Amino acid sequence: MSHLLSAADLAHEIEGVVVLDVRWALTTATTSAGRADYDAGHVPGAFFVDLDGELAGPAGEGGRHPLPDPAVVEALARRAGITERSRVVVYDAKESYAAARAWWVLRWAGVPDVRVLDGGYAAWLAAGLPVSTQEPADRNGDFVVRPGQLPTLDAAEAAQVARNGLLLDARAPERYAGEIEPIDPVAGHVPGAVNSPTSAWLAEDGTFRKDLAEHWQRVADGRGDGTGTVGVYCGSGVTAAHEMLALAELGIDAVLYPGSWSEWIRDTSRPVATGPQPG
Incomplete structure:
Protein backbone atom coordinates (compact mmCIF):
# COMPACT_ATOMS: atom_id res chain seq x y z
CA MET A 1 0.00 0.00 0.00
CA SER A 2 1.25 3.45 -0.88
CA HIS A 3 1.95 5.90 1.90
CA LEU A 4 0.76 8.69 -0.40
CA LEU A 5 -2.74 9.83 -1.30
CA SER A 6 -3.92 12.08 -4.13
CA ALA A 7 -6.26 15.01 -3.58
CA ALA A 8 -8.98 13.22 -5.54
CA ASP A 9 -8.65 10.10 -3.41
CA LEU A 10 -8.79 12.13 -0.20
CA ALA A 11 -11.91 13.92 -1.40
CA HIS A 12 -13.52 10.56 -2.15
CA GLU A 13 -12.95 9.16 1.33
CA ILE A 14 -12.80 12.30 3.45
CA GLU A 15 -15.81 11.35 5.58
CA GLY A 16 -14.04 8.24 6.78
CA VAL A 17 -10.60 9.59 7.67
CA VAL A 18 -8.96 11.88 10.23
CA VAL A 19 -7.27 14.80 8.48
CA LEU A 20 -4.39 16.74 10.05
CA ASP A 21 -3.06 20.07 8.73
CA VAL A 22 0.66 20.38 9.53
CA ARG A 23 1.51 23.57 7.67
CA TRP A 24 4.72 24.94 9.10
CA ALA A 25 6.95 27.96 8.49
CA LEU A 26 10.09 25.98 7.72
CA THR A 27 12.28 29.00 7.05
CA THR A 28 11.72 30.50 10.48
CA ALA A 29 11.10 27.27 12.41
CA THR A 30 7.90 28.70 13.89
CA THR A 31 4.29 27.66 13.44
CA SER A 32 2.72 31.11 13.45
CA ALA A 33 2.50 31.34 9.68
CA GLY A 34 1.16 27.79 9.49
CA ARG A 35 -1.64 28.58 11.91
CA ALA A 36 -2.55 31.74 10.01
CA ASP A 37 -2.71 29.77 6.78
CA TYR A 38 -4.94 27.18 8.43
CA ASP A 39 -7.30 29.87 9.72
CA ALA A 40 -7.52 31.36 6.22
CA GLY A 41 -8.62 28.04 4.73
CA HIS A 42 -8.01 24.32 5.06
CA VAL A 43 -9.29 20.92 4.00
CA PRO A 44 -12.77 20.57 5.55
CA GLY A 45 -12.66 18.82 8.90
CA ALA A 46 -8.87 19.07 9.24
CA PHE A 47 -7.30 19.64 12.65
CA PHE A 48 -4.33 21.98 12.87
CA VAL A 49 -1.15 20.44 14.28
CA ASP A 50 1.66 22.53 15.78
CA LEU A 51 4.84 20.83 14.57
CA ASP A 52 7.12 22.47 17.14
CA GLY A 53 4.76 21.91 20.05
CA GLU A 54 3.13 18.57 19.21
CA LEU A 55 5.54 16.71 16.93
CA ALA A 56 8.79 17.66 18.67
CA GLY A 57 10.09 18.20 22.16
CA PRO A 58 11.86 21.35 23.37
CA ALA A 59 15.22 22.07 21.76
CA GLY A 60 18.17 20.97 23.86
CA GLU A 61 20.69 18.16 24.14
CA GLY A 62 18.59 16.09 21.76
CA GLY A 63 18.83 18.71 19.00
CA ARG A 64 16.48 21.36 17.68
CA HIS A 65 13.52 19.01 17.12
CA PRO A 66 13.94 15.97 19.38
CA LEU A 67 11.23 13.36 19.62
CA PRO A 68 8.08 14.61 21.34
CA ASP A 69 6.82 13.55 24.75
CA PRO A 70 4.52 10.56 24.09
CA ALA A 71 1.86 12.18 26.29
CA VAL A 72 1.80 15.20 23.97
CA VAL A 73 1.32 12.98 20.92
CA GLU A 74 -1.43 11.08 22.72
CA ALA A 75 -3.22 14.34 23.51
CA LEU A 76 -3.01 15.33 19.85
CA ALA A 77 -4.35 11.96 18.72
CA ARG A 78 -7.26 12.10 21.15
CA ARG A 79 -8.09 15.72 20.24
CA ALA A 80 -8.38 14.63 16.60
CA GLY A 81 -10.47 11.58 17.48
CA ILE A 82 -7.89 8.99 16.46
CA THR A 83 -8.62 5.41 17.47
CA GLU A 84 -6.91 2.11 16.74
CA ARG A 85 -9.07 1.80 13.62
CA SER A 86 -8.60 5.32 12.26
CA ARG A 87 -7.18 6.10 8.87
CA VAL A 88 -5.17 9.31 9.19
CA VAL A 89 -4.18 11.67 6.38
CA VAL A 90 -1.66 14.46 6.96
CA TYR A 91 -0.76 17.37 4.72
CA ASP A 92 1.19 20.62 4.68
CA ALA A 93 1.42 23.50 2.22
CA LYS A 94 2.97 21.69 -0.72
CA GLU A 95 6.21 19.71 -0.46
CA SER A 96 5.21 17.41 2.44
CA TYR A 97 8.30 18.16 4.53
CA ALA A 98 6.29 18.84 7.70
CA ALA A 99 3.61 16.30 6.76
CA ALA A 100 6.27 13.61 6.53
CA ARG A 101 7.40 14.45 10.06
CA ALA A 102 3.80 13.92 11.23
CA TRP A 103 3.60 10.68 9.22
CA TRP A 104 6.75 9.39 10.88
CA VAL A 105 5.98 10.55 14.45
CA LEU A 106 2.46 9.14 14.41
CA ARG A 107 3.68 5.78 13.17
CA TRP A 108 6.50 5.83 15.74
CA ALA A 109 3.76 6.42 18.33
CA GLY A 110 1.79 3.39 17.12
CA VAL A 111 -0.86 4.85 14.80
CA PRO A 112 -1.13 2.04 12.25
CA ASP A 113 -2.56 3.77 9.16
CA VAL A 114 -1.08 7.16 8.26
CA ARG A 115 -0.77 8.58 4.77
CA VAL A 116 0.37 11.86 3.26
CA LEU A 117 -1.57 14.04 0.81
CA ASP A 118 0.87 14.17 -2.10
CA GLY A 119 1.40 17.78 -3.10
CA GLY A 120 -0.21 19.09 0.07
CA TYR A 121 -2.79 21.82 0.29
CA ALA A 122 -1.59 23.18 -3.07
CA ALA A 123 -2.72 19.95 -4.73
CA TRP A 124 -6.09 20.18 -2.98
CA LEU A 125 -6.61 23.72 -4.28
CA ALA A 126 -5.36 22.83 -7.76
CA ALA A 127 -8.02 20.11 -7.92
CA GLY A 128 -10.71 22.73 -7.26
CA LEU A 129 -11.85 21.04 -4.06
CA PRO A 130 -13.78 22.85 -1.30
CA VAL A 131 -12.08 24.54 1.64
CA SER A 132 -13.26 25.52 5.10
CA THR A 133 -12.41 28.12 7.74
CA GLN A 134 -14.22 26.24 10.50
CA GLU A 135 -12.09 24.49 13.11
CA PRO A 136 -13.60 21.17 14.17
CA ALA A 137 -14.46 20.54 17.80
CA ASP A 138 -12.34 18.12 19.81
CA ARG A 139 -13.41 14.54 19.15
CA ASN A 140 -12.15 12.88 22.33
CA GLY A 141 -10.48 9.87 20.77
CA ASP A 142 -9.21 6.97 22.84
CA PHE A 143 -5.91 6.18 21.18
CA VAL A 144 -3.14 4.98 23.51
CA VAL A 145 0.34 5.92 22.31
CA ARG A 146 2.97 3.18 22.19
CA PRO A 147 6.23 5.01 21.47
CA GLY A 148 9.09 3.25 19.75
CA GLN A 149 7.11 1.45 17.05
CA LEU A 150 9.71 2.62 14.51
CA PRO A 151 13.45 2.19 15.10
CA THR A 152 15.77 5.18 15.49
CA LEU A 153 19.50 5.88 15.43
CA ASP A 154 21.48 7.69 18.09
Whole structure:
Protein backbone atom coordinates (compact mmCIF):
# COMPACT_ATOMS: atom_id res chain seq x y z
CA MET A 1 0.00 0.00 0.00
CA SER A 2 1.25 3.45 -0.88
CA HIS A 3 1.95 5.90 1.90
CA LEU A 4 0.76 8.69 -0.40
CA LEU A 5 -2.74 9.83 -1.30
CA SER A 6 -3.92 12.08 -4.13
CA ALA A 7 -6.26 15.01 -3.58
CA ALA A 8 -8.98 13.22 -5.54
CA ASP A 9 -8.65 10.10 -3.41
CA LEU A 10 -8.79 12.13 -0.20
CA ALA A 11 -11.91 13.92 -1.40
CA HIS A 12 -13.52 10.56 -2.15
CA GLU A 13 -12.95 9.16 1.33
CA ILE A 14 -12.80 12.30 3.45
CA GLU A 15 -15.81 11.35 5.58
CA GLY A 16 -14.04 8.24 6.78
CA VAL A 17 -10.60 9.59 7.67
CA VAL A 18 -8.96 11.88 10.23
CA VAL A 19 -7.27 14.80 8.48
CA LEU A 20 -4.39 16.74 10.05
CA ASP A 21 -3.06 20.07 8.73
CA VAL A 22 0.66 20.38 9.53
CA ARG A 23 1.51 23.57 7.67
CA TRP A 24 4.72 24.94 9.10
CA ALA A 25 6.95 27.96 8.49
CA LEU A 26 10.09 25.98 7.72
CA THR A 27 12.28 29.00 7.05
CA THR A 28 11.72 30.50 10.48
CA ALA A 29 11.10 27.27 12.41
CA THR A 30 7.90 28.70 13.89
CA THR A 31 4.29 27.66 13.44
CA SER A 32 2.72 31.11 13.45
CA ALA A 33 2.50 31.34 9.68
CA GLY A 34 1.16 27.79 9.49
CA ARG A 35 -1.64 28.58 11.91
CA ALA A 36 -2.55 31.74 10.01
CA ASP A 37 -2.71 29.77 6.78
CA TYR A 38 -4.94 27.18 8.43
CA ASP A 39 -7.30 29.87 9.72
CA ALA A 40 -7.52 31.36 6.22
CA GLY A 41 -8.62 28.04 4.73
CA HIS A 42 -8.01 24.32 5.06
CA VAL A 43 -9.29 20.92 4.00
CA PRO A 44 -12.77 20.57 5.55
CA GLY A 45 -12.66 18.82 8.90
CA ALA A 46 -8.87 19.07 9.24
CA PHE A 47 -7.30 19.64 12.65
CA PHE A 48 -4.33 21.98 12.87
CA VAL A 49 -1.15 20.44 14.28
CA ASP A 50 1.66 22.53 15.78
CA LEU A 51 4.84 20.83 14.57
CA ASP A 52 7.12 22.47 17.14
CA GLY A 53 4.76 21.91 20.05
CA GLU A 54 3.13 18.57 19.21
CA LEU A 55 5.54 16.71 16.93
CA ALA A 56 8.79 17.66 18.67
CA GLY A 57 10.09 18.20 22.16
CA PRO A 58 11.86 21.35 23.37
CA ALA A 59 15.22 22.07 21.76
CA GLY A 60 18.17 20.97 23.86
CA GLU A 61 20.69 18.16 24.14
CA GLY A 62 18.59 16.09 21.76
CA GLY A 63 18.83 18.71 19.00
CA ARG A 64 16.48 21.36 17.68
CA HIS A 65 13.52 19.01 17.12
CA PRO A 66 13.94 15.97 19.38
CA LEU A 67 11.23 13.36 19.62
CA PRO A 68 8.08 14.61 21.34
CA ASP A 69 6.82 13.55 24.75
CA PRO A 70 4.52 10.56 24.09
CA ALA A 71 1.86 12.18 26.29
CA VAL A 72 1.80 15.20 23.97
CA VAL A 73 1.32 12.98 20.92
CA GLU A 74 -1.43 11.08 22.72
CA ALA A 75 -3.22 14.34 23.51
CA LEU A 76 -3.01 15.33 19.85
CA ALA A 77 -4.35 11.96 18.72
CA ARG A 78 -7.26 12.10 21.15
CA ARG A 79 -8.09 15.72 20.24
CA ALA A 80 -8.38 14.63 16.60
CA GLY A 81 -10.47 11.58 17.48
CA ILE A 82 -7.89 8.99 16.46
CA THR A 83 -8.62 5.41 17.47
CA GLU A 84 -6.91 2.11 16.74
CA ARG A 85 -9.07 1.80 13.62
CA SER A 86 -8.60 5.32 12.26
CA ARG A 87 -7.18 6.10 8.87
CA VAL A 88 -5.17 9.31 9.19
CA VAL A 89 -4.18 11.67 6.38
CA VAL A 90 -1.66 14.46 6.96
CA TYR A 91 -0.76 17.37 4.72
CA ASP A 92 1.19 20.62 4.68
CA ALA A 93 1.42 23.50 2.22
CA LYS A 94 2.97 21.69 -0.72
CA GLU A 95 6.21 19.71 -0.46
CA SER A 96 5.21 17.41 2.44
CA TYR A 97 8.30 18.16 4.53
CA ALA A 98 6.29 18.84 7.70
CA ALA A 99 3.61 16.30 6.76
CA ALA A 100 6.27 13.61 6.53
CA ARG A 101 7.40 14.45 10.06
CA ALA A 102 3.80 13.92 11.23
CA TRP A 103 3.60 10.68 9.22
CA TRP A 104 6.75 9.39 10.88
CA VAL A 105 5.98 10.55 14.45
CA LEU A 106 2.46 9.14 14.41
CA ARG A 107 3.68 5.78 13.17
CA TRP A 108 6.50 5.83 15.74
CA ALA A 109 3.76 6.42 18.33
CA GLY A 110 1.79 3.39 17.12
CA VAL A 111 -0.86 4.85 14.80
CA PRO A 112 -1.13 2.04 12.25
CA ASP A 113 -2.56 3.77 9.16
CA VAL A 114 -1.08 7.16 8.26
CA ARG A 115 -0.77 8.58 4.77
CA VAL A 116 0.37 11.86 3.26
CA LEU A 117 -1.57 14.04 0.81
CA ASP A 118 0.87 14.17 -2.10
CA GLY A 119 1.40 17.78 -3.10
CA GLY A 120 -0.21 19.09 0.07
CA TYR A 121 -2.79 21.82 0.29
CA ALA A 122 -1.59 23.18 -3.07
CA ALA A 123 -2.72 19.95 -4.73
CA TRP A 124 -6.09 20.18 -2.98
CA LEU A 125 -6.61 23.72 -4.28
CA ALA A 126 -5.36 22.83 -7.76
CA ALA A 127 -8.02 20.11 -7.92
CA GLY A 128 -10.71 22.73 -7.26
CA LEU A 129 -11.85 21.04 -4.06
CA PRO A 130 -13.78 22.85 -1.30
CA VAL A 131 -12.08 24.54 1.64
CA SER A 132 -13.26 25.52 5.10
CA THR A 133 -12.41 28.12 7.74
CA GLN A 134 -14.22 26.24 10.50
CA GLU A 135 -12.09 24.49 13.11
CA PRO A 136 -13.60 21.17 14.17
CA ALA A 137 -14.46 20.54 17.80
CA ASP A 138 -12.34 18.12 19.81
CA ARG A 139 -13.41 14.54 19.15
CA ASN A 140 -12.15 12.88 22.33
CA GLY A 141 -10.48 9.87 20.77
CA ASP A 142 -9.21 6.97 22.84
CA PHE A 143 -5.91 6.18 21.18
CA VAL A 144 -3.14 4.98 23.51
CA VAL A 145 0.34 5.92 22.31
CA ARG A 146 2.97 3.18 22.19
CA PRO A 147 6.23 5.01 21.47
CA GLY A 148 9.09 3.25 19.75
CA GLN A 149 7.11 1.45 17.05
CA LEU A 150 9.71 2.62 14.51
CA PRO A 151 13.45 2.19 15.10
CA THR A 152 15.77 5.18 15.49
CA LEU A 153 19.50 5.88 15.43
CA ASP A 154 21.48 7.69 18.09
CA ALA A 155 24.73 9.47 17.26
CA ALA A 156 26.94 6.42 17.76
CA GLU A 157 24.66 4.26 15.64
CA ALA A 158 24.52 6.92 12.92
CA ALA A 159 28.33 6.92 12.79
CA GLN A 160 28.29 3.13 12.48
CA VAL A 161 25.78 3.26 9.61
CA ALA A 162 27.97 5.83 7.86
CA ARG A 163 30.84 3.31 8.04
CA ASN A 164 29.03 0.05 7.37
CA GLY A 165 25.79 0.95 5.61
CA LEU A 166 24.47 4.06 3.92
CA LEU A 167 23.81 7.23 5.90
CA LEU A 168 21.98 9.91 3.91
CA ASP A 169 22.24 13.63 4.71
CA ALA A 170 19.03 15.25 3.47
CA ARG A 171 20.23 18.86 3.64
CA ALA A 172 21.10 21.14 0.73
CA PRO A 173 24.55 20.51 -0.84
CA GLU A 174 26.04 23.76 0.44
CA ARG A 175 25.11 22.92 4.03
CA TYR A 176 26.35 19.36 3.65
CA ALA A 177 29.67 20.65 2.30
CA GLY A 178 30.00 23.14 5.12
CA GLU A 179 30.07 26.10 2.74
CA ILE A 180 27.23 27.78 4.66
CA GLU A 181 25.32 27.01 7.84
CA PRO A 182 22.39 29.36 8.45
CA ILE A 183 20.97 27.59 11.51
CA ASP A 184 23.44 25.46 13.45
CA PRO A 185 26.69 26.75 15.01
CA VAL A 186 28.93 24.22 13.21
CA ALA A 187 29.00 23.52 9.47
CA GLY A 188 29.72 20.23 7.76
CA HIS A 189 28.40 16.68 7.87
CA VAL A 190 28.78 13.32 9.60
CA PRO A 191 31.90 11.68 8.14
CA GLY A 192 30.92 9.02 5.64
CA ALA A 193 27.41 10.36 5.08
CA VAL A 194 26.21 10.75 1.49
CA ASN A 195 24.44 13.94 0.47
CA SER A 196 20.87 13.37 -0.77
CA PRO A 197 19.00 16.70 -0.79
CA THR A 198 15.35 16.35 0.14
CA SER A 199 14.27 18.69 -2.64
CA ALA A 200 15.70 16.33 -5.26
CA TRP A 201 13.03 13.74 -4.44
CA LEU A 202 10.27 16.12 -5.56
CA ALA A 203 8.70 17.19 -8.83
CA GLU A 204 8.15 20.88 -9.53
CA ASP A 205 4.54 20.76 -8.31
CA GLY A 206 5.59 19.52 -4.87
CA THR A 207 4.53 15.92 -5.40
CA PHE A 208 7.01 13.07 -5.17
CA ARG A 209 8.78 12.48 -8.45
CA LYS A 210 7.53 9.57 -10.55
CA ASP A 211 10.99 8.05 -11.06
CA LEU A 212 11.77 7.46 -7.38
CA ALA A 213 13.41 4.10 -8.05
CA GLU A 214 15.77 5.53 -10.65
CA HIS A 215 16.60 8.47 -8.43
CA TRP A 216 17.33 6.11 -5.55
CA GLN A 217 19.79 4.15 -7.67
CA ARG A 218 21.67 7.36 -8.46
CA VAL A 219 21.72 8.38 -4.79
CA ALA A 220 22.81 4.97 -3.54
CA ASP A 221 25.39 4.49 -6.30
CA GLY A 222 25.60 0.79 -5.60
CA ARG A 223 25.66 1.16 -1.81
CA GLY A 224 21.92 0.72 -1.20
CA ASP A 225 21.85 -2.93 -2.19
CA GLY A 226 19.81 -4.12 0.77
CA THR A 227 22.75 -5.66 2.64
CA GLY A 228 23.30 -2.78 5.06
CA THR A 229 21.26 -0.35 7.10
CA VAL A 230 20.07 2.84 5.42
CA GLY A 231 19.89 5.79 7.81
CA VAL A 232 18.71 9.35 7.21
CA TYR A 233 19.38 12.63 8.98
CA CYS A 234 19.05 16.34 8.25
CA GLY A 235 19.48 19.48 10.33
CA SER A 236 17.03 18.64 13.09
CA GLY A 237 15.13 15.51 12.07
CA VAL A 238 12.19 17.14 10.26
CA THR A 239 13.00 17.07 6.55
CA ALA A 240 14.82 13.75 6.95
CA ALA A 241 11.40 12.21 7.53
CA HIS A 242 10.50 13.30 4.00
CA GLU A 243 13.30 11.15 2.62
CA MET A 244 12.15 8.34 4.89
CA LEU A 245 8.74 8.62 3.22
CA ALA A 246 10.24 8.48 -0.27
CA LEU A 247 12.23 5.40 0.65
CA ALA A 248 9.17 3.79 2.22
CA GLU A 249 7.39 4.21 -1.12
CA LEU A 250 10.18 2.07 -2.57
CA GLY A 251 9.80 -0.56 0.11
CA ILE A 252 13.04 0.45 1.86
CA ASP A 253 12.87 0.41 5.66
CA ALA A 254 15.32 3.21 6.43
CA VAL A 255 16.05 4.36 10.00
CA LEU A 256 15.80 7.96 11.16
CA TYR A 257 18.45 9.72 13.22
CA PRO A 258 16.05 12.09 15.02
CA GLY A 259 18.68 14.29 16.64
CA SER A 260 20.39 14.81 13.29
CA TRP A 261 23.12 17.40 12.76
CA SER A 262 21.87 19.72 15.50
CA GLU A 263 22.39 16.93 18.03
CA TRP A 264 25.59 15.54 16.49
CA ILE A 265 27.51 18.80 16.96
CA ARG A 266 26.58 19.18 20.65
CA ASP A 267 29.41 16.80 21.47
CA THR A 268 32.61 18.51 20.31
CA SER A 269 34.48 15.20 20.35
CA ARG A 270 32.44 13.96 17.39
CA PRO A 271 34.23 14.38 14.05
CA VAL A 272 33.00 16.79 11.37
CA ALA A 273 33.64 16.43 7.65
CA THR A 274 33.44 19.21 5.06
CA GLY A 275 33.48 19.33 1.30
CA PRO A 276 31.23 17.73 -1.33
CA GLN A 277 32.36 14.15 -0.68
CA PRO A 278 31.52 11.83 2.26
CA GLY A 279 35.10 12.20 3.52
